[in-house]
Amino acid sequence: MMARMWICLLFPLLVASDCPMGWTEYAEKCYFFSQMKETWIAASTFCQSYNSKLAEPQNTDEIDFLIGKVLHLANDHWVGVTDIIMENHWVYDSSLTPIRNNNWGPHEPNGQHGENCVVMAQGYHGKYADVDCHTARGFICEKEAIFEGTIIG
Secondary structure: OOOOOOOOOOEEEEEOOOOOOEEEEEOEEEEEEOOOOOOOHHHHHHHHOOOOEEEOOOOHHHHHHHHHHHHHHHOOOEEEEEEOOOOOOOOOOOOOEEEEOOOOOOOOOOOOOOOEEEEEHHOOOOOOEOOOOOEOOOOOOEOOOOOOEEOOO
16 A cells, blocks of 8 residues: 655745834834824824824733833833823723723822823833823824735745
């Protein structure tokens, strides 16, 4: 009896993300870490002009990734978290849904009525701090990465 040997070769799906130049890809999203400083609303407007939004970290892996980047930039960075609509009701700006993760720095949020926007604060090693929305800070934009795939074989 003749032995038959079947060899199956599976070729992977090659996937390349398409983040714009100057943006960083992580977990199917593209991030822009601004070196310029803007108010929260100006930062949000800047992000929107690039079809993105201020970053809205949804889980601890994403928060840890952003903290790692922010700590190397040596500035506080705006994220898309606010209580501007209802005091001490912290929501993601784009959906107005309550934030999912507690990433607050010590004694934050500290309940100041004039502090309705959130930064990943250098002084708290990237943890959240509520601050005055009208101060100029760095900022992080996010948008979905565009993936293009090709099957080879």
